[in-house]
Amino acid sequence: MTQGTTEQAAGQGQTINVNVNSGGGSRYMTMSSEKRRKTALLLCLALGLFGGHLFYVGRYGKGLLYAMTGGLFVIGPIMDTIAISSGSFKDNAGAPLREW
Structure with missing residues (x-):
């Protein structure tokens, strides 16, 4: 089972994506700017x-x-x-x- 959440960093203008794999797999967090x-x-x-x-x-x-x-x-x-x-x-x- 995989859970994904997206959180907005307070006052930073950045999105943080978190993916947690409960099957003993990998965990990762990516951060990307709001600027294009x-x-x-x-x-x-x-x-x-x-x-x-x-x-x-x-x-x-x-x-x-x-x-x-x-x-x-x-x-x-x-x-x-x-x-x-x-x-x-x-x-x-x-x-x-x-x-x-």
């Missing part, structure tokens, strides 16, 4: 030099750094575009962004 990859990618392409995608996912310190340095001299948004496209880009809590 498509929105982050569009912001990175349009406002990457100013850190728009970083402000969107809640990484304000790095967003401010991008805004002051032109996206770390243009290299940062290029690397972030690749990370967002591959699915390895994370929000401020370290959760991967939601699918497209």
Whole structure:
């Protein structure tokens, strides 16, 4: 018998999925951000030099750094575009962004 529950983290904007298999199997917990990859990618392409995608996912310190340095001299948004496209880009809590 498998039980699944979904809980909303208080004030975090994240969904935590819990699956408990009572047959002695595995237990796992996944966490995903409420932020979408498509929105982050569009912001990175349009406002990457100013850190728009970083402000969107809640990484304000790095967003401010991008805004002051032109996206770390243009290299940062290029690397972030690749990370967002591959699915390895994370929000401020370290959760991967939601699918497209």
